Amino acid sequence: MTASKFIVAVLATSATASVMAADYRIYGKAEVQIANTDKGVMRYTKAGTQIDAPFSRIGVKGEHTLASDLKLVYKYEVQVKGFEHDDTTEPFSARNTYLGLAGQFGTVLIGRNDTRFKFSEGKVDQFNETQSDIAQVLAGQDRVGDSITYTSPNWNNMSFSLTYTPKDDASNEQAGFAATAIYGDRALKNKQYYIALSHTDSIGNLLATRIALAYKWQKLQLGAIIQDSENLAKDKSGKGYVVSASYQLSDHWRPKLQFARDTSGLRHDEDATQWSLGTDYLFDKQTNLYAMATRLDLDTEDDTSIALGLKYRF
DSSP states (O other): OOHHHHHHHHHHHHHHHHHHHEEEEEEEEEEEEEEEESSSOSTTOOSEEEEEOTTOEEEEEEEEEEETTEEEEEEEEEEEOTTSGGGSSSOEEEEEEEEEEEETTEEEEEEEEEOHHHHTTTTOOTTTTSTTSGGGTOSOOOEEEEEEEEEOOOBTTEEEEEEEEOTTSTTOSSOEEEEEEEEEOTTSSSSSEEEEEEEEESTTSEEEEEEEEEEEETTEEEEEEEEEEEETTSSOEEEEEEEEEEEOOSSSEEEEEEEEEEOSOTTTSSOEEEEEEEEEEESSSSEEEEEEEEEEEESSOEEEEEEEEEEEEO
């Protein structure tokens, strides 16, 4: 082997080792939905029959070891909207995108992220990222840029997290924060229960407090949210509630039901009540076919949407 070939081989080995030192993966969600909506009063849908790719996304996330007890962590994620005919010129939009550090002190992330108030919902929302999402009715389901997120280590099934948004963010007239305390398992995998107490102040023109509860017993999963909300001008305020349930009927079928109500007028300018009913057909852990129907009732109008969708996570 010549000296030049030896040097090239050493550099190639070194580059491979450097790349392998970083642990990362590409992930995403591909979804297609056919929905028929009565009037288009609901958020996240339009009147008539629509073919949509609701909240489909692709991202990369990972970590890089800096020291024995310190890691760099990151996520870059975008929503993919190019499935729709009218989104060919702007097929992407920003989702959670951040860079941070993780260690014995916890995790600090800087960038765009779900507020810890939104994060507190856990697995209560059985119709997440559809027209039946709890954000249809409840305020505070925000993802914000120019934010700092801190998450503490887990102590005896308890953890604490905080979102801070500075005053000089173009979307904020004043600094805002959201704080959440959690007991149990948010994913309901290691523990059967989840309890969260969360408060947000001045993020998205909102002052709100919520309690989120979830419990899983064998094949039955129950969830609830109680929320008190008002805007910073204090001319709109009210209570919000969510109750949800799902049951793993077999290896494939999982029917689910959800009720949500809010009297603050912060999402629809009126009292809002929503009923949602649906079922998932689970082909495997990554793929499911679903059918759902949801009805939104406001003081002066109402809307109904029926949808059939296919979702694949990778």
